[in-house]
Amino acid sequence: MRHRVAGVKLNRAPAHRRALFRNLVTALLQHEVVRTTDAKAKELRRWADRMITLGKQGTLHARRRAAALIERPAVLRKLFEEIAPRYAERNGGYTRVVKLGIRHGDAAQMSLVELVERPGAEPEKGKKKPPRRRAKQDRKAGAAAQKRRAAAG
Numbered sequence: 001m002r003h004r005v006a007g008v009k010l011n012r013a014p015a016h017r018r019a020l021f022r023n024l025v026t027a028l029l030q031h032e033v034v035r036t037t038d039a040k041a042k043e044l045r046r047w048a049d050r051m052i053t054l055g056k057q058g059t060l061h062a063r064r065r066a067a068a069l070i071e072r073p074a075v076l077r078k079l080f081e082e083i084a085p086r087y088a089e090r091n092g093g094y095t096r097v098v099k100l101g102i103r104h105g106d107a108a109q110m111s112l113v114e115l116v117e118r119p120g121a122e123p124e125k126g127k128k129k130p131p132r133r134r135a136k137q138d139r140k141a142g143a144a145a146q147k148r149r150a151a152a153g
Contacts, residue, residue: 044095
């Protein structure tokens with residue numbers, strides 16, 4: 001049983017796994033979007049949200065904790081000066097995972113991990129699409145078929 005065991009192993013040694021997610025978090029914060037497999041994307045979401053939360057705290061201790069994980073000083077600066085203020089009003093949920101389909105080489109499920117509310121992306125719409133209406137011809141054909149069934153049965 002896996003009670004209270006957080007994170008995924010991904011068939012990697014702990015040092016390899018940590019290096020993998022350090023690279024992915026750094027790339028995500030630098031480019032604000034990264035393409036990876038589903039399992040890595042779901043775990044990356046946890047790591048990235050923690051880094052943005054540290055950025056929102058803005059303390060020296062938070063900066064040092066983030067610097068232990070983020071590999072490039074320029075990305076660390078971007079996290080604390082650009083990304084964290086963008087999410088000042090948001091309580092979590094800073095990343096989005098969008099499923100892309102399968103990778104042709106090995107049929108792995110691929111996903112896109114992106115920061116929500118990023119500049120250059122289309123704004124989110126809070127409304128659902130209205131239901132599609134059938135064309136008049138389809139409605140007439142449906143009504144005629146209904147009449148035939150009623151007359152026959």
